[in-house]
Amino acid sequence: MSAVPPKTHRATPGQTVGPFFAYGLEFPKQHQVAFPHSPGAIVLGGTILDGAGAPIPDALIEIFGADADGSVPRARGALRRDDHTFTGFGRAFTDDEGHFEFWTREPGGIGGRAAFYAAIVFARGLPDKLHTRIYVPGDDAALAADPLLTSLTPQERATVVATRTADGGLRHDIRLQGENETVFLAF
């Protein structure tokens, strides 16, 4: 790989999404990355919590994930869903109980690596975005070899690996602060 030249442009800083993002960022079927109940579609849901353990009712979470075969979705059309094209991208607002939910597919590992959804959290009261990952549980060998996961304590690791639900979906809570604070990422 040839060398990366030095950056020439200073990055534009982020700001909070504020309290009133809903009418600006909402689009139809935004949380339906996969059409509900279509083959391979699962529910990925969870709660976003603050440092006092209270649910955050004005947060939003975005996910971007590979298709079930590990391929990276390159199709357009997330904002005008046709109910069959898989764009991999979804956006969900938390409800008054701090809960979010997606219909999506379970990503396959890319190149034999552990599979995860890339996720970003925004909220009123959160001055800038937070990146994290939501790993799919089950493939213990791939998870054990993952560079990020191996650098974490078991307690930290649990904050970025989803839990399988009885009906085959995934549950994943995100804690912005406090005990069991989710591991967030910088690149």
Next chain:
Amino acid sequence: MSHPAAAPETLLAAPDQATQSQIVDEIRARHAELDALDAAGERLGATAHDFPAYRSSVLRHPTKNPRLVDPETIELFSPAFGQRDVAAIESDLTLQHAGEPLGERMSVQGRLLDSWGRPVANQLIEIWQANSAGRYIHQRDQHPAPLDPNFTGAGRAVTNENGEYRFTTIKPGPYPWKNHRNAWRPAHIHFSVFGSSFTQRLVTQMYFPGDPLFALDPIYNSIHRQKDRDALVGVYDHDLTSPEWATGYRFDIVVDGADATYFEQEGDE
């Protein structure tokens, strides 16, 4: 769940209702701390997650430093957008209703670039804002300024092959909020932007030149370096102003990325 959920609108008012001068003192003190960390060579983000003058951030910011990781696989790509996703008319916020909205018609245009100055083409920009009276259409905004039946305040655009975008809108008014007593936000337009990789995702706010509320606002000041704050102020450009029609502002946006994003963009359509 052990903790009952509070009604979202009840969370909007900070419990302590500090004075404006207390908030300004807190902003200055926190800037001094962050400047000292800069001077000590610590790697700080442009925007402080821990900025208590912005009261609702107190329980909502992580206390641990983020883990520095190399972006991999899916993170090196971005969701793909195109004209299929956004109609051309969505970039004109003054055409969404039967009549003309009230206020100062303006355009804002600029380029979406990466850290190496390369245009980011075919990416999504979403904006939302208050109307000319400083009122958001959102139902949780209940302050007694008028709604405008001809203005919603939300728009979308997809950047062209040169990374350029353009919106026509109405200049937003300053907005009162409940962070502290007599708190007012400088006029701003919210921007949400995708880069060529998911790691470059950006949500920010564009401000207007010379706003007297800048020094008083804890959100604008959650960015401690003046140079970084300046990047969020749109530039009035008379060449973009149309005679007897609209004033023009320029707002270029640079999305940050790890070095790995330098290569990924080249093969990405």
